[in-house]
Amino acid sequence: MxxxxxxxxxxxxxxxxxxxxxxxxxxxxxxxxxxxxxxxxxxxxxxxxxxxxxxxxxxxxxxxxxxxxxxxxxxxxxxxxxxxxxxxxxxxxxxxxxxxxxxxxxxxxxxxxxxxxxxxxxxxxxxxxxxxxxxxxxxxxxxxxxxxxxxxxxxxxxxxxxxxxxxxxxxxxxxxxxxxxxxxxxxxAAEKGYANAALELAQMYEQGGVVTPDPREALNWYLKASENGSAYANYNLARLFLQGRSVDRDNKAAASFLFQALQGGYMIGPNQLAEEGHNWGRSFWKEFQGILKEEGFYAGALDGGFGPQTKRAVEALSNARFVETDRTSALDTDDRPMLVNIPQLNVFPRPSVRAKQMGAIVMGDRVTARRWHTDAKGDRWARVCAYRFCGWVAAEFLKDAPAEAPVQVQPAPPETIGAPATSAIDVPAKPEEGLGTLD
Incomplete structure (x- = not known):
């Protein structure tokens, strides 16, 4: 049975x-x-x-x-x-x-x-x-x-x-x-969240031709594209905040958008970035270095320069999007079953809330904690694998999962569609279903 x-x-x-x-x-x-x-x-x-x-x-x-x-x-x-x-x-x-x-x-x-x-x-x-x-x-x-x-x-x-x-x-x-x-x-399409459509509209309103140029409309559509994950939109927003077009010049906002662009996959090498940004000013680059340092990519002085250390940091940031999301890694040191302990827990590709969010897991979700990390601020992180993906979460919102007694489930007859290939499968049992099989 x-x-x-x-x-x-x-x-x-x-x-x-x-x-x-x-x-x-x-x-x-x-x-x-x-x-x-x-x-x-x-x-x-x-x-x-x-x-x-x-x-x-x-x-x-x-x-x-x-x-x-x-x-x-x-x-x-x-x-x-x-x-x-x-x-x-x-x-x-x-x-x-x-x-x-x-x-x-x-x-x-x-x-x-x-x-x-x-x-x-x-x-x-x-x-x-x-x-x-x-x-x-x-x-x-x-x-x-x-x-x-x-x-x-x-x-x-x-x-x-x-x-x-x-x-x-x-x-x-x-x-x-x-x-x-x-x-x-x-x-x-843009209003339904299609990032490329919002980006096209932003460029149209910035450059004119098809529509009458409107810097404010361009800014709004770049922001919409950014909300929906466009790295190129973030780069253009950095440029707009630096130029002070349709918005007051804001070095801090510009640095933040440039950081988002690079971590989101905008393809630009350090040398090209240095060339394009040679007149963006030391105050801006100092803000950008500050973000790089806060996120662990840069250890040099906040001098507003664009030397070898800053270039290496930019490369490291660009490469950070190729993070390990495999369920197992040679760097993992733990294999602990845990439960999410708050209504929604955001998952990131690296231990930082500034990283682009991968998704979220919710109260009661069972995860496996693979590794632990304490960042420069002293906050503790856990690399976990959930049913959808692996990533980093704030460790304080996890709790140990109670042990579950396995129950043997017999495979379906061979003629049943999708019958498992193994002879038996261990599955977690509900409290009232712990009798296993009967001869």
Missing amino acids: TPVLPDDLVQQCDLMTASPVDDDKVAKGVEFDWIDGAGAVRACSLAVNAHPEIARYRYQLSRALEKTGDHSAAILQLRSAADDGYPAAMVRLGYRYLHGENMPFDTDEAVRWFEKAAKNGSTHAMTVLGILYLEGKELPRDLPNALDWHLKAAANGEAQAMYNLGFMYLNGAGVSKDPAKGVQWLRQ
Whole structure:
């Protein structure tokens, strides 16, 4: 006999593998690189065995299997979910055919699956079809079809489709050239949080041409793009605060935006930065050195110069975005189960609140503490791995997790979809479910 599977274990499949582009997901999406492959395969196999009628679990199991490199098994689960009408599975299957990912290249088959997904309500599929017909690479260019699919996706709230429509109207691609309508579509995309659209509007209002120059509007759209993660917007904001255009000159704000730009991935080498900023003034560079020092990248004097030490610090800051987010590291010294002890705990790629936030974990989330660190201010940090990603959190908001007694769950029969390959799987038991199996 197999005990009833606890609901919280089934839900782990959603928490660990839901796709950001799945319109039918029931949990916050997890980027593919952040999936814990082995753990997700285990959770989603349990979910599929418990609820074989739910195609979403099979689709998510396919993502987990793909992360572990088991493409044959992943494709089986993916096709099963797609055949059952799950739109996100249809889209992924379409991509596999389009790019020949462990499958034959077959553009016609890819389009067939994209169209099926679109007809089942996938705005992502609608946008993909629009782009394929607009670019004319994998498919012959077909601007009326491109316009039609983009309009359908935009009508369903897809920001990327709105952004693409903006450029179609700005350039007269498949439509009569209409700059005003193009700006209108860009504005809609930007208001939905699409950073590139906000950045385009900011540059338009700064430079003029398509619209009347308006420094205040440019500043507002750069700020909007910055809020949505644009490193280039942050660099431009640093420039605006230094120039005092549409805003009072503010060296401290400018230094902060430059720091955000570099840690966010704006590509500029120390020598080029020194050349571009040779007339930004010692007061500004002193503020910037202060931030670098506070964050542990710089140990020199706050002299406002741009010498070898400052250049090395800039390089170190730029490289800091390539942080380790693996679940295990040679530097890890602990393996302690803990619980989050506040309603929401922010996760950072390095032990600093100034780092770009990766996400958050919430009260009751179970994490594994891998390493401990005390910063220059004396604050204690923990590198933890949660179900979505690994990163640094304030250690004071963690508490030791109570021990849980394991229960043996027998695998489903071989003919059941997604049956685990092992003979038995240890899963945490609820207090009322500690009897294990009965002979």
